[in-house]
Amino acid sequence: MAIIVNLDVMMARRKISAGDLATKIGITPANLSILKNQKAKAVRFSTLNDICEALQCQPGDILEYQPDEPAK
């Protein structure tokens, strides 16, 4: 997948645990784990908004585009 979620990096910078963040943004720890472990297929704008608000950052700090390697 070309989109990388750098949520764990931002969480480490803000020194916040997964459980605390999940409570702050109102999603289950299981869903936060899906997002953190690059398993998510989509992120709602409302969730992104809450994460940015809780971590005091921009969407670009959490999401990053990395082009896939071309098949040989």
Next chain:
Amino acid sequence: MENKTKPSYNMWINTTLAACVVFFICCLLGDIFGYSFCRFCWHGALFGDGYLTAIPFLDDRNNRFICFLTCFYLSTGLTYPILYFVSKLLLNLKKDVVFDKKNTRLMTGISACCFLICLVCILGACASASLCVIALVGLFVGLIVQCVRLVMDKAIDMRDELDLTV
């Protein structure tokens, strides 16, 4: 978690399961009394009419009857896996396992058996043209089941995507 399934839903599943058992008994009886049943159909001219004259083997009425009997037994033989797959599918639905790859595999099995019955009956139609009707019914049911399977496959993909939407 509270089970919010409507009572009528379970009632319909139970009714369909009961229908499966009735069909199973019919198939079993068909296998036991198959020869007499086929003879009755054959001599009652229900199935003993047109045949493919290009095959000399089929000129003999007895040979045509043997072909018809073979088709009958092959078709009833293929009905058992269909009934097994249908009952498994219904039991999965009863357990609230609906959008699952297991169910689509069962549906593939059902449609494959329907297509095989169709093939058997098309071959049998050389000996008795009336078998074309059963072949068409098999093909039609197989196509319907295949369409439902494709819809279900798509629904499973969509559900997976929805589950991974945060």
